Amino acid sequence: MTYCVGLLLDDGLVLLSDTRTNAGVDNISTYRKMFTFVDPGERAIAIMTAGSLSVTQTTLAKLEEAISDPDAPSIMTAGTMLEVVEMVGRTLSEVSTHVAGQMGAKAASARASMIVAGQRKGGAPRLFLVYPEGNFIEATDDTPYLQIGEHKYGKPILDRVVEPGTTLTDAKKAVLLSMDSTLRSNLSVGLPLDLCVIETDKMMISEMRRIEADDQVFASMSQAWSQALRDGFRGIEI
Amino acid sequence: MTYCVGLLLDDGLVLLSDTRTNAGVDNISTYRKMFTFVDPGERAIAIMTAGSLSVTQTTLAKLEEAISDPDAPSIMTAGTMLEVVEMVGRTLSEVSTHVAGQMGAKAASARASMIVAGQRKGGAPRLFLVYPEGNFIEATDDTPYLQIGEHKYGKPILDRVVEPGTTLTDAKKAVLLSMDSTLRSNLSVGLPLDLCVIETDKMMISEMRRIEADDQVFASMSQAWSQALRDGFRGIEI
Numbered sequence: 001m002t003y004c005v006g007l008l009l010d011d012g013l014v015l016l017s018d019t020r021t022n023a024g025v026d027n028i029s030t031y032r033k034m035f036t037f038v039d040p041g042e043r044a045i046a047i048m049t050a051g052s053l054s055v056t057q058t059t060l061a062k063l064e065e066a067i068s069d070p071d072a073p074s075i076m077t078a079g080t081m082l083e084v085v086e087m088v089g090r091t092l093s094e095v096s097t098h099v100a101g102q103m104g105a106k107a108a109s110a111r112a113s114m115i116v117a118g119q120r121k122g123g124a125p126r127l128f129l130v131y132p133e134g135n136f137i138e139a140t141d142d143t144p145y146l147q148i149g150e151h152k153y154g155k156p157i158l159d160r161v162v163e164p165g166t167t168l169t170d171a172k173k174a175v176l177l178s179m180d181s182t183l184r185s186n187l188s189v190g191l192p193l194d195l196c197v198i199e200t201d202k203m204m205i206s207e208m209r210r211i212e213a214d215d216q217v218f219a220s221m222s223q224a225w226s227q228a229l230r231d232g233f234r235g236i237e238i
Numbered sequence: 239m240t241y242c243v244g245l246l247l248d249d250g251l252v253l254l255s256d257t258r259t260n261a262g263v264d265n266i267s268t269y270r271k272m273f274t275f276v277d278p279g280e281r282a283i284a285i286m287t288a289g290s291l292s293v294t295q296t297t298l299a300k301l302e303e304a305i306s307d308p309d310a311p312s313i314m315t316a317g318t319m320l321e322v323v324e325m326v327g328r329t330l331s332e333v334s335t336h337v338a339g340q341m342g343a344k345a346a347s348a349r350a351s352m353i354v355a356g357q358r359k360g361g362a363p364r365l366f367l368v369y370p371e372g373n374f375i376e377a378t379d380d381t382p383y384l385q386i387g388e389h390k391y392g393k394p395i396l397d398r399v400v401e402p403g404t405t406l407t408d409a410k411k412a413v414l415l416s417m418d419s420t421l422r423s424n425l426s427v428g429l430p431l432d433l434c435v436i437e438t439d440k441m442m443i444s445e446m447r448r449i450e451a452d453d454q455v456f457a458s459m460s461q462a463w464s465q466a467l468r469d470g471f472r473g474i475e476i
Binding site: 155 | 393395399410411412414415422455459464466469470471473474476
């Protein structure tokens, strides 16, 4: 399983993914699920992936192949973020269909979804969720976040604290606490985590940080949150 | 959809269910999902249901039919809570199989699960989750709660605050806040709620309360919890 979450805020895009991949509970590995594509000052794009590793890896490989081919249209040359997400959706859908064809009856596991976030010079920051079939939805002011994978445990905190005016610092707290709830409740989501921030109008990756299992900041944040929840719980009257 | 949760504590059993039933999002009704069976001083049993309404209603009707037949074995005459849950599981499985046969290809929606809780004189309080196939699991000291239906949103709070020594008052708070998180994140779970408490060794329903949409206690608890979460969030350093 996987948990990836992206926020679209006035100040920028904040993205967090875990890295646990499993083929059954007895075959667990660490794979990066966050990929960035940057042309400094021109465009910054981040893609997070959930679902079949064979599908997501092949999709990313094809997107990268297009980037390195000077004659091919790619997510680094697309005119708008909308064209970028259409390109990702088309590639994902083609790979998914191809792998499903190879898998036959087991085709259900050839599915994957992605979050595509970024900004190109002259455009606004945008955040999309691409479905396995290649269609997509976009985050808006009303619902300024998107999630893929094991999204339910970490949704209540987002519903309560995230809005377009949330600061980047609070946003990082929110996605980390959302991940913390997910880690506690679903073993198949696991550390390390990848945190990425793309500040508005900078067209660069403002922050990219891997949070390892021994990360002190994350550990004490997680502990403080547990304590805050227990204190809050105690304070409530029935 | 549905959310039902049961806690097995030293002081007793605490159960909470919602009442929203839907056949598609445009056909929503209120149906009780909590059913109690009491022989005061001898036994007190509560059953909560999730899944196909036709399956759960028929299962309950059959259990009740057996109770009113003086010659038939029933959950009111079964020697132990284990026999009670076996009887519920057998009935659920039979009804489910029968309805699935009628539905043919749509058999997937002829599924239901139940939480069975109770105590009979001479035995300990016990809490079971019955699967659609009739098999079941039991709550233990390590995991003193069971959930059916839309269980994910409300799990983090239970994981953090519920243990066998939790008081009944705190337990009521915990299940109500667990439900509150679920109500916020899933529209197909809805008020009113049914709250039931079976105190240890009383062999009676100690409390049975319907919480309507205009319940002031629940509303202010829900508000206080939101505030506590936001305050806790603000207090955390990153």
